[in-house]
Amino acid sequence: MRKVTHQTISEELSQTVLLPCLFTLRPSSSHEPPRIKWTKVWGQRGSDGLQKEQSVLVAKDNVVKVKKAFQGRVTLPGYSINRYNASLALTGLRSSDSGLYRCEVVVGINDEQDTVPLEVTGE
Numbered sequence: 001m002r003k004v005t006h007q008t009i010s011e012e013l014s015q016t017v018l019l020p021c022l023f024t025l026r027p028s029s030s031h032e033p034p035r036i037k038w039t040k041v042w043g044q045r046g047s048d049g050l051q052k053e054q055s056v057l058v059a060k061d062n063v064v065k066v067k068k069a070f071q072g073r074v075t076l077p078g079y080s081i082n083r084y085n086a087s088l089a090l091t092g093l094r095s096s097d098s099g100l101y102r103c104e105v106v107v108g109i110n111d112e113q114d115t116v117p118l119e120v121t122g123e
Ligand SMILES: *[C@@H]1O[C@H](CO)[C@@H](O)[C@H](O)[C@H]1NC(C)=O
Pocket: 018, 022, 076, 077, 078, 079, 082, 085, 087
């Protein structure tokens, strides 16, 4: 598994941000399309060592499912051209969008993940 840590991306309230996520995994002989999942992680680690997590979106082949809390605000602009380009566009930024975004791709038994920290600035 490859893991890349990105610099924090800063963007102002109500703007649009592109959270980059591009995978290097290539399909195995199965020709199975990759499964993509974006999760938001935030808050201090509690006594259980876990942070809060919220699912943002899942995608497989031509089906993209956006979770309710993010409906109408997230898209995968590069995904229709390249199934391994999971870069996420988030529009109408709110201060509550600040946090760490994790993207994962699963192809067969292989998986990769990447995390992108986002900071929303302004009043
Ligand atoms: C991935 O998609 C984003 C959004 O459309 C685009 O800006 C970026 O250039 C794409 N990257 C590659 C390597 O195709």
